[in-house]
Amino acid sequence: MDNLPPTPDRSNADTVVELHDAVAVLGQFPALAGASVTVRRGEIVLLRGPNGAGKTTLLRLCAGLVPLVRGSGHILGLNLATQRDSVRQNVGLLGHQNGLYFDLTVGENIEFWGSTVGATEAEINAAMERLGVAERLSDLSVRKLSAGQKRRTALACLVVRRAQLWLLDEPHAGLDAVARDELDVTLREAAASGATIIVASHELERAGSLSTRAVDVVAGQIHGGQL
């Protein structure tokens, strides 16, 4: 825990995610059809479900990227319908893409995302060391990295942004066994320091041992989402 920048407490809300009958559409298709879920601070929640069940849409809804069409939703006490910009400032999303700049080095990418939240050099270095992308990898162009190294760099960017709610879509994808273990340690530390984490994953055994609770997403609805 020494290396991980603390998650700043920007909200007193104990309930971090609260969705009631939330509906979100992709084009004309209702990707979420009346989803209800509650997530408390410090939880690591695993989203299970088949492809196309609505897991990614749920994460994007919580990130403020997909509009809430019907129902109600609050993230850290902020209304998803009316305060999406404020929601975004407190949320970190790692989706299928990594959000990196290929022509910058690993260090420059992390420095860029850190500078957008005023992170200090010590915090940036700590995030890089935590994800194992300091030293040798730091000066390497992202274009030259393996898929796993890119994923680790993206996670370091997430760590340095100090988001309160982490939304991770298949975070273990492309990582080798050592990197997966390191990622799990990082996520547990983040949760212990106050972050709340929602993970969508098909690797149920690994993600299941990591999570404090699992919910099932089936055909745009959530089973077991309420505490």
Added chain:
Amino acid sequence: MSSWRIARIVAAKDLRIEVHSRVLTNQVLPFAGVTMVIFAFALDADSVLERVAPGLIWLATMFSLLVLVQRSFAIETDDGALDAMRVAGLDPRAIYLGKAMALAVELLVLEVVLLFTAIILYRQTIPLNGVVLLVTTLLTATCGLAAVGTLYGGLASGFKGRETLLPLLTLPAVAPVLIGATRAVESALGTAGAVVSDGWSWVGLLAVFAVTFGVGGSLAFGPLIDE
């Protein structure tokens, strides 16, 4: 963090990517140079070239603008970085301003090179009393082009077929800059008997254009890049 600071961070990031990738120096400048040479071949008569040189400078600038804008947004969409900036809650106005600033710097470099190319290829001379008008024209036209290019680049980045959509959107919109900047540079260079005093009204038009698109673009950019 203030929007101005975010804008500077985004601009510095874009320019750093350019320094690493050298797209401007290795691709755009040669492209613009070849365009100028081809114009010289097509309009072989010296008297015609001297008459139309200011217009050719700006035509080459417009074509090169399209390449620069494509590149500016390709780096954002290659790995979902624009999405990541949205999720991070960065002020869209700051993103717009930062990207426009970086684009303006690149355009200025391009224009200066094209001006010197015109002096060599098209036998242009810059009278001393036209220097201030010339510099002012370059600056105001560049601001206008950067404002339009960034706005439409952001809009097109969300669409399939953006490579063909961008020229369709941008070229008609920058027509006033092409006309105004050509007339102002003609006045600055004394082309075909034009006098310096005639050019300032065109600079006024360029300034109005830059302010209009700068303000409009900063307001529209957020909704345009959103879902």
